[in-house]
Amino acid sequence: MKFRPCIDLHSGKVKQIVGSTLTTTKDEAATTNFETNRPAGDFAKMYQRDALTGGHVIMLPSKDGQPDANKEAARQVLQAYPQGMQIGGGIRDTNAQEWMDAGASHIIVTSYVFKNGQINMENLKKLVDIVGKEHLVLDLSCRRKPNSTTTTTDDYYVCTDQWQKFTNVKVNAETLQMLATYCDEFLVHGVDVEGKQCGILEDLVALLGEHSPIPVTYAGGARSMEDMEMVERVGNGKVDLTIGSALDCFGGDLKYEDVVAWHKSRNS
Template identity: 45%
Template sequence: MTKFRPCIDLHAGQVKQIVGGTLDSSTDALKTNHVSLEPAGHFARLYRDHDLRAGTLSCWGPRTTRPPLRRWPPGQGACRSGAGSTTGTPGFTSYLFPEGKFSQERLDAVLHSLDGDKQKLVIDLSCRRRGEDRWFVAMNKWQTITDMEVNQETIKQLEPYCSEFLIHAADNEGLQKGIDETLVQRLAEWCSIPVTYAGGGRHLEDLDLVAKLSGGKVDLTIGSALDCFGGSGVKFDDCVAWNNKS
């Protein structure tokens, strides 16, 4: 069944909610919806206290490293690393695409570093829409379009190597303009392993919409719209309640 999944997005050492299309190397071009006064550990503790699992930790920009979020007992599956990570961590995008081209050798190396255990690996396929209902993996802070189209063929190619996919719709990220409904539907059709969609969530009803569009196969991350991140569209407590009733 569809679940609400929490997130922690770090940029330059701070927890932020960023408009995805502006996430480039220029600080002047960066647009944020919210910069939290609380550290990442605060949100890790919040998610732990509400038994929210399988969240994502994404690290962007200078002076941003993966913090030691030791808020859950070992093996409880609280928070996975996501975009901005490299080999040796549970999830990433750019590392798999040197010079914008997919590297099977690098994927093999990552899995080897995890002792061949695909259950420890979540692949982040952050993507941008190109043309009519086509999406391509985007790397380098979502500014560089790679040679990999996100479709049934590539999903089936990667599934044997990971336990789950994280899909950021970068064109919707941070805009609170609604989810990419077609992409959610396609992910439900293509994926036979768990998949979490992120990008554009703005109402609690988006959880119902994702559940309907995907037949309960796709989970949803909501960021900028959440009240705990300065948003007004969705209450964090309502998301917790939604999970508990589903």
């Protein structure tokens, strides 16, 4: 199991936002846990110094769409740590190669592939043709449907459009097996706990650990070293973990240095 670092950009600044509160119409409605004027590239250099790979930088949308400030900050990240970070946020066929050329190791895609509530296979195949399966990460961030009354692990559905809309794509063994033939990794946010430091979704981690045939990173709710160990245990060592708001470098109480030390102890 690995610790996967992250950098979230909003209006060109490094922030930690509760993703489920983010919309494209009201920036002020978003719950912001952390914000800094520190250059985004500084965080990338820190991750490079600590030999952390497979992290991601996400360009979060604002009411003005994807501002140039976000793009510039993202380019700083990729220049600071070439081939060390994946990039997501508004990625599609027309700009995928641009971000690869800028230094991304992978592109991360959600809404361009999951459109109108279903998988758009034509768009997915376009991206594979452009950047190659080995450079594509599919974001399967998901939540339970409100009318779900069962407690099985088959109730999670991929969400799009700032996690406000459900698709008909269920996160289960069949979906993971099929999509794995088109991408290199999965990124999965547990939407209902993301940014809330309230603990991980154990059943989702267990599902990913049991059924994902390719590397998968879980994000959402992690707040302690105990949560890291739980992800390692419940995910059978196959699920990597992203931690955001809980880290002291993002205003939280969990020491970044302790997390890096734990990571190195598992991946020496």
